[in-house]
Amino acid sequence: MDETQTNRDTIDLGSSNNRRKRFRTPLLAFVMLVISVCIIGIVYIIFESEQMKVSIREDLSTIADLKATQIANWKAERSEDAKQMHESPLFQHIAAQYLENRQDTNSRQLLTQWMNVFYQQNDYCRIALLGTEGELVLSIPDKQGNPAPSHKDYLDEAVETGKIVMIDLHSVTDSDSIEGSRIFMCYMIPVIDPTEASKETVGVWFVQLDPSKYLYPIVHTWQGKSRTAETLLVRREGNEVVYLNELRHKKNTALKLRFKLSDTPNLPATKAVLGLEGIFEGRDYRGIKVVSAIRKVYGTSWSMVAKIDKKELYLPLRKRIWVISFVSLILLLALAQAVGVVDRRRDEEWLRKQLILEQEKAKLRDDYRKIAQEWQETFDSISDAIWLMDSDNKIIRANSATTNTLGLNSEQMIGKHCGTLLHGAGETPDDCPYPRMLSTKARAATEIKLDNRWMSVSVDPILDDNNELIGAVHIMRDISYQKQAEQALRESESIFRELFEHMGSGVSIYKPVENGSNFIIKDINDAGEIITNSEHDKIIGRFVTDVFPQVREKRLLHFLSEVNKTGVAAHFDTYNYIGDELEYWLGNYVLKLESGEIIAIYNDLTDRVKAEENIKKLNEELEQRVEERTAQLEIANQELEAFSYSVSHDLRSPLRGISGWTQALYEDYADKLDEQAKGYLNRVVSETQRMSQLIEGLLKLSQISKSALTPEDVDLSQTALEVLERLKEEHPNREVQIKIQPDLHTLGDKNLLEILLTNLFANAWKFTGKQEQPIIEFGTTTIEDKPAYFVRDNGAGFDMMHATKLFGAFQRMHKAVDYPGTGVGLATVQRIVIRHGGRIWAEAKPNEGATFFFTLQELS
Amino acid sequence: MSRKTILLVEDNASDIELTKRALSKSHIANTIIVKEDGQEALDYLFNECSQNRGTFPTIIMLDIKLPKIDGLEVLRRIRADERTRRIPVIILTSSGEKEDIGNSYNLGANSYIRKPVDFNQFVEAVKGLGLYWLVINEASPF
Incomplete structure (x- = not known):
C-alpha cells in the first residue's frame, strides 16, 4: 500500500529528475549485488583454501608419518636381523668353527644352508662370511667379488669392537648396472664364538641390502593420484644435504644430488637435515613452490620429506574459484536481465499511468466544464430568486429567477449594493435579515410583501476559514401560494373544528400506543363528552382503558385494535342492560386516519333501540293476536262451510215440501178452491222458488271463497x-x-x-x-x-x-x-x-x- | 211388470210421499219399497232379497244424507257385492255439492238427480227417470 502510494507520488510529480532517479535505483542495486556476490565469493574462497590447506597439510603429515614409520620399522627389522645373527650362539659357533677349520664341510654345508634361507627370506642381495682380514670365506650368491676392500674401515671396526657395524646407503660402482653404479646398505656383523672365553672376533658376516627392493618402493609409493606429490629421503653429509633415492622429477639423483645447506635455506630437504619437523612451504630442488611435511626417520640418520607442488595443491581451489566466478557471472547476467525486464515493465506501467493521468485530467476538465454548466443551469432553473454578494454587500451573481422577480437584468444588478437595489435610497427596513446575519454570522430570514406577493427572504453568510465574512447568499422565495394554503388550511381547520365541536355524534380521537394494544385519548368533542359522561380536560392524554374501563369488557378495545391493525373502517355497537332494562346503546363507527390516529364516531342510540324493542315487542304481540284471530277465523270458516252445506241440503227439503204439497193441494182440491185461493197457492209456489234461488246464490258465493286457486x-x-x-x-x-x-x-x-x-x-x-x-x-x-x-x-x-x-x-x-x-x-x-x-x-x-x-x- | 220393484232409500217423510206421488203421477205403478236409513236398506238388500233371488229391486233411488249409514257408503257396499253390483242406482238428493256428485259417480252411481224445489219439475224428473230406467233401459241379464 505504502509502496504504491510512493510510486503514485513519484508519478504525480512526474519530473525527468525523478525518472533518472528511478533508473539509478536498479543499477545501484545491481552493483551492490555484484559487490556482495564478489565478497561472498572471496570469503568463500579464503575459507575454502584454508580448509584445503589444513586438509592437505594433514594429508602430507599423515603420509610423512606413515612412511617414516614404515621405513623406521624396516630399518629396525634389518637391525634386528643383524642382531640375531650376532647373538645366535649356535650360528656364531658354527661360523667360528668354520673359520677355524675351513675344511669342515659339515659346518660349511650347514652355514651355506642357513645363509640361503636368510638370503631368500629377505631383501638381502648378498650374505658373505669374511675373515678378519677381509678374505672372502663364504658368499651367497657366491659369484660376487670380495666386498671387503671397499669397506675395509667398517670391517676393521667390526673386528675391533666386536659389535655390529652398519654401512649406510652408499653407491657402488657396478659395470653391470645401467647407471654404472648401484646403491646398497650393508651390515658388518662380527663372528664371535660364544664357546671361546677370549671372545675374540674371528670373522665378520657381511650382509648386503638392496634398497630398491623394499626401501625405495616404500619411499616412492604415494596414496592417491597426484601429479607432483613425492616422498624422498635425505641425509646430511657435512654441509650438504644428499638425496638418497631416485626423485620423481629428476633422474639419476640417488646419492648424487646434493645441495649446500647454506645455499638452500628454503629447500625442504635442507630443513629436514637441519633436524626440523613439521609442515613447511618452500621451493624444492626444481625451484618450484611446494608444501612439504618433514619427519625424522627413527633409528636412522635419514629424514623423510613428503611434498607436493603448491600449484597442484591449490588446483581444485582454483577450479572452484573458476566455477564460482562463472556461476556468479551467470547469476549476475541473469539478474541484470531480470532487472532490465522489471525496469522495462515499470517503465511501461509508468507510461500507462501517465496516460491514465492525462485522461483523468481531461475528464476532470470536462467534468469541471459540465459541472459549471450544470451549476449555471441549475442556478438559473431554481424558481427561488438567488443572488450572491461579496463582503461589501455588492451583488456578484444572480440567477434568472432573481432578474425575473425583480424585473431587472443582470447588468442592472451586478456590482450594485443589495440594499440600494432592493430598498432604493430609503433606509433599510427593520426586518432586513442582512444586518442580523452580519451580527450572528448565521442564516437570517424574514417574510416580506412584494407587489401583493409574499416572499420568504433569507440570507446565508459565506465564511472563510477564519470565520470572516467573504460574501453572502440571498434567497427569495415566493410563498404566496403557501400563505394562501395556510390560510385555507386555517379556515378549513376552523370549519372542521366547529363541525367537530358541534356535531351531534360523539367523536373521539385516539392515538394507538403499546403496539396498538391500548389507546391514548387525544381529543373528544362536546357531544362525546355528553354521551360518555366525561369531561374533556380530565381525560385528554390518558389511556382509554383508564378512563373507560368497560372498553375491555365490551370488546371496544379489541375492535379499536383491529381497525388499527387492518385500517378497515367498521361499525360496532356497545350496549349494556341492567336486568331487562337497556342502560345505554352506542353505535360506534371506527376508522383509521392516514396519520395513524383512530377516530371513533358514536351516537347514543339508547332511545331508538328502546323504541325498536318496543315495536318488536308490539309486533310479537300483534302476531300472536293475528294468529289467534286467524284460528278463530278458520273456525268461523269451517262453521260457514258446514252452514252452507246444510243450507244446500236441509233448507231446500222443506221448501220442496212446501212447494210439493201446495201443488198437491192445488191439483187434488182444484174443484174446491176459488180463483183467489189458487192465486195464493201460486204465490206460495213462486216464493219457494225465489227462496230456492237465493239459497243457490248464497251457495255459489260461499263456494267462491272456499275453492282453491x-x-x-x-x-x-x-x-x-x-x-x-x-x-x-x-x-x-x-x-x-x-x-x-x-x-x-x-x-x-x-x-x-x-x-x-x-x-x-x-x-x-x-x-x-x-x-x-x-x-x-x-x-x-x-x-x-x-x-x-x-x-x-x-x-x-x-x-x-x-x-x-x-x-x-x-x-x-x-x-x-x-x-x-x-x-x-x-x-x-x-x-x-x-x-x-x-x-x-x-x-x-x-x-x-x-x-x-x-x-x-x-x-x- | 209387477216384479220390477223400486227401492227408495229416503229418511224425509215428506220427500217419500212426494216421490211416491211423483211416481204415481208419472204412471209408474211398480212396487216401491221404502227404507228410511242406510242400515235398513242394506239389511233389506243382503238379508231379505238374498234369500229370494228374484226380489232384488230393479232400480235403487238413494238419498245421500241418511241416518246411521250414509248414502255413499250404501252405494259403495252395493257395488262391492256381486249380487247387487249391476243394479242401477240413481242418487236422488237435495245436494248440489260438486264433491257429492263426483263421489257418487266414482262409487258407480248410474245417475245423479238433484231434487228440484219446484214439484212440477220434480215430477218431470221422476217421470223421465222411471221411464228411462224401467222401460227403455235393458237391465243386465245376470
Missing part, C-alpha cells in the same frame, strides 16, 4: 267472447254491439275469472235490455298509472250515491220487476277480484250506463 295463463279476451256468445245464444232475440280488446292475458284461476266475466257481462246484458242500441265493451285502461280492466255498457246505469252498496250480497239497485236478480252477482265478482289481489269499483249515471273497473294481480 289454480293459477294459469288465461286469455281474458277469448273468455269474454265465449261468455258473450253464450249470452247471445240464451237471448237470441237481442242485438247487442260487442267490443272486446284482443289479447288480454293474465295469470289467474280460469274458472273464477270466467265466473267474474260471466257476472259482469250478464249484468251488462241485463241492464242494457231496454236500450235500443246496446253496447258492451271490454278492455283495459290506465288508472292512477296502473292498468285496469273495464266492462262498460250504455244501459240503465245507477246513481253513484248507492255505489257503496253495490258489491254487498243481496244488495240490489233496481226493482226486481224491471231487472230481476238475486243480488249476489257483484258480491261474487268482488270476491273473485279480491281473491286475485285486485280491487273493483264502478262509475255510473242513471240511464247513461255503467262502467265496472277492476284490477288483477297476477298470481304466482
Whole structure:
C-alpha cells in the first residue's frame, strides 16, 4: 500500500529528475549485488583454501608419518636381523668353527644352508662370511667379488669392537648396472664364538641390502593420484644435504644430488637435515613452490620429506574459484536481465499511468466544464430568486429567477449594493435579515410583501476559514401560494373544528400506543363528552382503558385494535342492560386516519333501540293476536262451510215440501178452491222458488271463497267472447254491439275469472235490455298509472250515491220487476277480484250506463 | 211388470210421499219399497232379497244424507257385492255439492238427480227417470 502510494507520488510529480532517479535505483542495486556476490565469493574462497590447506597439510603429515614409520620399522627389522645373527650362539659357533677349520664341510654345508634361507627370506642381495682380514670365506650368491676392500674401515671396526657395524646407503660402482653404479646398505656383523672365553672376533658376516627392493618402493609409493606429490629421503653429509633415492622429477639423483645447506635455506630437504619437523612451504630442488611435511626417520640418520607442488595443491581451489566466478557471472547476467525486464515493465506501467493521468485530467476538465454548466443551469432553473454578494454587500451573481422577480437584468444588478437595489435610497427596513446575519454570522430570514406577493427572504453568510465574512447568499422565495394554503388550511381547520365541536355524534380521537394494544385519548368533542359522561380536560392524554374501563369488557378495545391493525373502517355497537332494562346503546363507527390516529364516531342510540324493542315487542304481540284471530277465523270458516252445506241440503227439503204439497193441494182440491185461493197457492209456489234461488246464490258465493286457486295463463279476451256468445245464444232475440280488446292475458284461476266475466257481462246484458242500441265493451285502461280492466255498457246505469252498496250480497239497485236478480252477482265478482289481489269499483249515471273497473294481480 | 220393484232409500217423510206421488203421477205403478236409513236398506238388500233371488229391486233411488249409514257408503257396499253390483242406482238428493256428485259417480252411481224445489219439475224428473230406467233401459241379464 505504502509502496504504491510512493510510486503514485513519484508519478504525480512526474519530473525527468525523478525518472533518472528511478533508473539509478536498479543499477545501484545491481552493483551492490555484484559487490556482495564478489565478497561472498572471496570469503568463500579464503575459507575454502584454508580448509584445503589444513586438509592437505594433514594429508602430507599423515603420509610423512606413515612412511617414516614404515621405513623406521624396516630399518629396525634389518637391525634386528643383524642382531640375531650376532647373538645366535649356535650360528656364531658354527661360523667360528668354520673359520677355524675351513675344511669342515659339515659346518660349511650347514652355514651355506642357513645363509640361503636368510638370503631368500629377505631383501638381502648378498650374505658373505669374511675373515678378519677381509678374505672372502663364504658368499651367497657366491659369484660376487670380495666386498671387503671397499669397506675395509667398517670391517676393521667390526673386528675391533666386536659389535655390529652398519654401512649406510652408499653407491657402488657396478659395470653391470645401467647407471654404472648401484646403491646398497650393508651390515658388518662380527663372528664371535660364544664357546671361546677370549671372545675374540674371528670373522665378520657381511650382509648386503638392496634398497630398491623394499626401501625405495616404500619411499616412492604415494596414496592417491597426484601429479607432483613425492616422498624422498635425505641425509646430511657435512654441509650438504644428499638425496638418497631416485626423485620423481629428476633422474639419476640417488646419492648424487646434493645441495649446500647454506645455499638452500628454503629447500625442504635442507630443513629436514637441519633436524626440523613439521609442515613447511618452500621451493624444492626444481625451484618450484611446494608444501612439504618433514619427519625424522627413527633409528636412522635419514629424514623423510613428503611434498607436493603448491600449484597442484591449490588446483581444485582454483577450479572452484573458476566455477564460482562463472556461476556468479551467470547469476549476475541473469539478474541484470531480470532487472532490465522489471525496469522495462515499470517503465511501461509508468507510461500507462501517465496516460491514465492525462485522461483523468481531461475528464476532470470536462467534468469541471459540465459541472459549471450544470451549476449555471441549475442556478438559473431554481424558481427561488438567488443572488450572491461579496463582503461589501455588492451583488456578484444572480440567477434568472432573481432578474425575473425583480424585473431587472443582470447588468442592472451586478456590482450594485443589495440594499440600494432592493430598498432604493430609503433606509433599510427593520426586518432586513442582512444586518442580523452580519451580527450572528448565521442564516437570517424574514417574510416580506412584494407587489401583493409574499416572499420568504433569507440570507446565508459565506465564511472563510477564519470565520470572516467573504460574501453572502440571498434567497427569495415566493410563498404566496403557501400563505394562501395556510390560510385555507386555517379556515378549513376552523370549519372542521366547529363541525367537530358541534356535531351531534360523539367523536373521539385516539392515538394507538403499546403496539396498538391500548389507546391514548387525544381529543373528544362536546357531544362525546355528553354521551360518555366525561369531561374533556380530565381525560385528554390518558389511556382509554383508564378512563373507560368497560372498553375491555365490551370488546371496544379489541375492535379499536383491529381497525388499527387492518385500517378497515367498521361499525360496532356497545350496549349494556341492567336486568331487562337497556342502560345505554352506542353505535360506534371506527376508522383509521392516514396519520395513524383512530377516530371513533358514536351516537347514543339508547332511545331508538328502546323504541325498536318496543315495536318488536308490539309486533310479537300483534302476531300472536293475528294468529289467534286467524284460528278463530278458520273456525268461523269451517262453521260457514258446514252452514252452507246444510243450507244446500236441509233448507231446500222443506221448501220442496212446501212447494210439493201446495201443488198437491192445488191439483187434488182444484174443484174446491176459488180463483183467489189458487192465486195464493201460486204465490206460495213462486216464493219457494225465489227462496230456492237465493239459497243457490248464497251457495255459489260461499263456494267462491272456499275453492282453491289454480293459477294459469288465461286469455281474458277469448273468455269474454265465449261468455258473450253464450249470452247471445240464451237471448237470441237481442242485438247487442260487442267490443272486446284482443289479447288480454293474465295469470289467474280460469274458472273464477270466467265466473267474474260471466257476472259482469250478464249484468251488462241485463241492464242494457231496454236500450235500443246496446253496447258492451271490454278492455283495459290506465288508472292512477296502473292498468285496469273495464266492462262498460250504455244501459240503465245507477246513481253513484248507492255505489257503496253495490258489491254487498243481496244488495240490489233496481226493482226486481224491471231487472230481476238475486243480488249476489257483484258480491261474487268482488270476491273473485279480491281473491286475485285486485280491487273493483264502478262509475255510473242513471240511464247513461255503467262502467265496472277492476284490477288483477297476477298470481304466482 | 209387477216384479220390477223400486227401492227408495229416503229418511224425509215428506220427500217419500212426494216421490211416491211423483211416481204415481208419472204412471209408474211398480212396487216401491221404502227404507228410511242406510242400515235398513242394506239389511233389506243382503238379508231379505238374498234369500229370494228374484226380489232384488230393479232400480235403487238413494238419498245421500241418511241416518246411521250414509248414502255413499250404501252405494259403495252395493257395488262391492256381486249380487247387487249391476243394479242401477240413481242418487236422488237435495245436494248440489260438486264433491257429492263426483263421489257418487266414482262409487258407480248410474245417475245423479238433484231434487228440484219446484214439484212440477220434480215430477218431470221422476217421470223421465222411471221411464228411462224401467222401460227403455235393458237391465243386465245376470
